[in-house]
Amino acid sequence: MxxxxxxxxxxxxxxxxxxxxxxxxxxxxxxxxxxxxxxxxxxxxxxxxxxxxxxxxxxxxxxxxxxxxxxxxxxxxxxxxxxxxxxxxxxxxxxxxxxxxxxxxxxxxxxxxxxxxxxxxxxxxxxxxxxxxxxxxxxxxTDDDLTLIPSRDSIQKLNKNISLTYVGKGGKYGDTVRIGGTISLDWKKSHEEYILLLENAKYLFTWDQMTGVVFDAIIHGCIPVIVSKNPWTFDEINAQELSMPYLTLEEFDNKEKYFDDYVLFLNFRDKIIEDSRLLQSxxxxxxxxxxxxxxxxxxxxxxxxxxxx
The missing domain is CATH 3.40.50 (Rossmann fold)
Structure with missing residues (x-):
């Protein structure tokens, strides 16, 4: 054929x-x-x-x-x-x-x-x-090199004391700003800087939900916080091929879900890595x-x- x-x-x-x-x-x-x-x-x-x-x-x-x-x-x-x-x-x-x-x-x-x-x-x-x-x-x-993903133990030993803002495609759907007290994550930075920032950040405030940056953040132990869901619905965000753990801005402000339960986030991180392996296989x-x-x-x-x- x-x-x-x-x-x-x-x-x-x-x-x-x-x-x-x-x-x-x-x-x-x-x-x-x-x-x-x-x-x-x-x-x-x-x-x-x-x-x-x-x-x-x-x-x-x-x-x-x-x-x-x-x-x-x-x-x-x-x-x-x-x-x-x-x-x-x-x-x-x-x-x-x-x-x-x-x-x-x-x-x-x-x-x-x-x-x-x-x-x-x-x-x-x-x-x-x-x-x-x-x-x-x-x-x-997906062809992500899963052998390079840091172990759960190594992530738990990191001193995650910064937060990041990522705009990405979010600028296409409305006005965006850097969240106060955070560092901008953008493609002007080298790949080394990009990984270092994700390794040292606990939260990624993102205006763009459909991006590989969210996956990279999760595997490096950085919790995505959705600033704006536009142009998607949460039903669509939750129906992705790989189910991503995240906080809404409201959940972050109210200190809910993963905010005080990092172990729960890491459990979901383990699941997404396993799901990725299955999809690759x-x-x-x-x-x-x-x-x-x-x-x-x-x-x-x-x-x-x-x-x-």
Whole structure:
């Protein structure tokens, strides 16, 4: 069924600071690991319409251990038979591909402000069910190195005496401020500074709930405090593939839940780590199911197209 099939993953060059970009590169790698030909096509981020592409041999554009060959010329793509995977920042079909997969890495339109109008011929894939409940398939992937996660004992020995404020995508949904008495956590800091801050912080006040920063905070023993739930509901926040322990701002002010019960927080932290291990161990199965379902979807479209001609 997969003989001759090729996937083209459209994505920016690799960026350790972007969870969405990391997922797209890992998807390409996972497809190749599953025995299906897959290549990257890099977006040129200088074009904010996300309709331009680029080629590069710069090593920083790739994950050092992923199998992610790159398209160097659009002439290499067979737009009639290759399956093109677009991330949710791309609204249209700039490549005029006949087989389009929309990989929704966030809720439709939240990143760009311009929702995608799905075509009936598009195969819709959602990273989390809450992003696109009516998707054809859900494909949650993570490649976090769980061997690097600090032990529970090591966390309990840390002197956690600071708090952090993280804005992230929260600035898209309203005014944000640094919470008084906290240090700003932003991507101007080096990765070393980022980890040091999380290791020494007990609370992360976050304006952005759907971010890998929340997961990083939890595994380093830092309790997320949701300052604003916008643009999500708490039902959606609680329905994520990985259930995240957190405090609302009201719970923090009232000294509830994990505020005085750090052991309870660490228990939930242990659970999320275990859940992550389980998801990683089953990722190959989900990738293979994605391959099968997407190919079957487009094959059926071709058959139906022949019947109606």
């Amino acid at each position: 997969t003989k001759g099939t090729r996937f083209i993953i459209v994505a920016p060059p690799y960026n350790e600071l972007s969870a969405g970009v990391k997922v797209l590169h890992f998807l390409c790698h996972s497809l190749n690991q599953a025995g299906v030909n897959s290549s990257m096509l890099f977006l040129d981020l200088r074009d904010r319409s996300y309709n331009s592409f680029m080629s590069t041999t710069d090593k920083t554009a790739f994950h050092e251990s992923y199998n992610t060959p790159v398209i160097t010329s659009l002439e290499e793509i067979d737009f009639a038979s290759d399956i093109v995977v677009y991330p949710d920042i791309i609204r249209g079909n700039p490549l005029n591909s006949k087989k389009v997969v929309r990989y929704m890495l966030n809720k439709n339109g939240l990143i760009t402000g311009n929702p995608i109008i799905y075509d009936s011929n598009d195969f819709i894939v959602s990273y989390q069910k809450i992003f696109e409940p009516n998707a054809h398939f859900n494909l949650f992937l 089953t990722s190959r199965i989900r990738v293979e199911e994605f391959i099968s379902k997407s190919i079957t979807f487009f094959d059926k479209k071709i058959i139906l197209g022949i019947k109606t001609n």
